[in-house]
Amino acid sequence: MQRSPSSPGPRWLALSGAALLTLTACGGELGGGEGGGSGGDATLTIGYVTPQTGALAAFGEADAFVVDQMEQYFADSPVEVGGTEYQVEIVVKDTQSDSVRAGEVAAELINDDGADVVLAASTPDTVNPVADQCEANGVPCITTVAPWQPFFFGRGGTEDEAFDWTYHFFWGLEDVEAVYQDMWGQVQTNRQVGALWPNDPDGNAWSADFPQAVEPNGYAITDPGLYENGTQDFSAQISAYRGADAQIMAGVPIPPDFATFWQQAQQQGYRPVIATVAKAILFPSAVEAIGPTADGLATEVWWSPQHPFTSSLTGQGAQELADAYETDTGRQWTQPVGFVHALFEVTVAALEEAGSTEAQAVADALSSLQVSTVVGDLDWTAGPVPNVAKTPLVGGQWRATEGGEHPFELVVVSNSEAPEIPTAGTVEPLPR
């Protein structure tokens, strides 16, 4: 679902830079570690791995707010596990958007910081290496913000062979396919879909899965082929879509590529009736950057202030949490706010359920955990595969606001997959 840093060419500078900086970053963090979590001092150490710099940094922007909030919360209300009150220490490690470094910092958390539980969020490139590291070291691990298929199948999981230590919550491709089709069905089109799939883990998964999911329902996909991230010219795709008169456009491009594509589409006169775009228009800043032509673009919505859920820790509703984020940071809410918050909810629920901070007990508790969080009711006994709990998914459309608080608002327009989440409108065709 994510901006993938996996295109080695264009991003090499950033990544090699990240590698150089690794040295300094480690030095700084090691000094502060006192090897907590050894039990006797009644301190719980929660490690959190997240991309805060580099290509995926937009995903990490909610982290500082959530971690601050959690530190305050835990200071006021220590976690009670098996009759003992524990102080909670949260150690945050930046992956610098590098999947190799994600695995390395996870190992640091386990070996140097003595993390009792490791959390990770944002893209398979972050989640998978962290989970693999935890699985190898026998440390409970909770992850989110990556579709569950790459987390489970991408790491070699099968129906028979699941994981012992690593647990995930998010939606999957089947959900986004259903949500997109519901949105397409709300407008009058010729059911011709132009697909913009990049040659990265997301694009590969979507291009392989989408046709079989939508073609039985009468949609025909025009897929000119996977392109490289960083492509500067989309004339070939635009010609193909125009040739097929694709009134529906769907894709999972990274933000700059979509901005390039969309501008060229306008220049060359390709104007679909509806465009459902993942990844590129996830964050309000990316939508604002596209400019006025972003009005009416549709995307999948995993969390919004309108989600009728409440935090099991702070008691805040989704709206309250989003408001707190906006007040605290002065920025428009983003979807990861709820999910990063939920990571800590799941951690506490698992510890309380386990009644012990012992790793095996926590992992056992996770395997059958049921908890209501600010992103929905999570149930690890009802997942599509072991280790996975699904979260509800709806569809939304970005609408330009005239003189509103923010230039664009994300309006929920499809809830066929999660009727408990209210809609605030229906899909409107893109301006012609």
Place this chain on the structure above:
Amino acid sequence: MSWVNAVVQGVLLGGLYALVAAGLSLVFGVMRIVNLAHGVLAVVAAYGALVLGRALGLHPFLALLLVVPAMAAIGYLLQRGLLDRALRGGELAPLLVTFGLAIVLQNVLLEAFSADNQRLSVGALGTSGVRIADGLSIGWFPLLAALTGVAVIAGLGRFLARTRTGRAMRAASDDPEAARLMGVDDRRIYAVATALALATVAVAGVFLGARSTFDPAAGATTLIFAFEAVVIGGLGSLWGTLAGGIVLGVAQGLGAAVDPAYGVLAGHLVFLAVLAVKPRGLFPSAVTA
């Protein structure tokens, strides 16, 4: 018609590549430095125009009036303060220094502006185009970018050929010691060259920032394509860089027309082919020999 379209769009894209690569080409031609911070400096210029747009409401093109001199000044100081010293450290030192500079600048931008995607808005110019024939439309903005690329290359070429400083620059490039004997202050000449290069980078950065969105990490992609344009065209040759940009753009366009997977790849393959067959590029400059 789709082939014609691919070539036309490729040529326009090539003009933009040439605009981006012009400064890289100049700096290499004069000092043999491959400036790895080139891409990030373009992003810095784009942020400069963004800040001016927000603070003063300046159109990105008007903001160039301030961003270009500012970047030129930065270039002059950069050469005097940093690169001159690095040049004395052997061939590898400038490479490492500019690489380090790229990382530092990228992280400074991240601290200052966050990872948000940004864009310079040029209004309707950005999205309007003219339809030439069925299946062939040209956007005004890509056309303007390509023409600017040609103009910048032509301007630099005239400067090198016609002005006293330009001639001194070529002399310092040919043989720094002989130039010094003739009274050319090569350090000042180098600083002027870097200033000029960064002035062109400023123009390129604003066009890139209006063409698509950018974030602090956006410089790497820019650098790769600019570098390829310079190498394909011939190291140190300005008109070669224009040709190299167009060859790269057309290769990408035609590759994508065959299959979108081959777009970027076709550009890289042409780059490799040129390196293998004509390592000095298609139009090697006598100056850089």
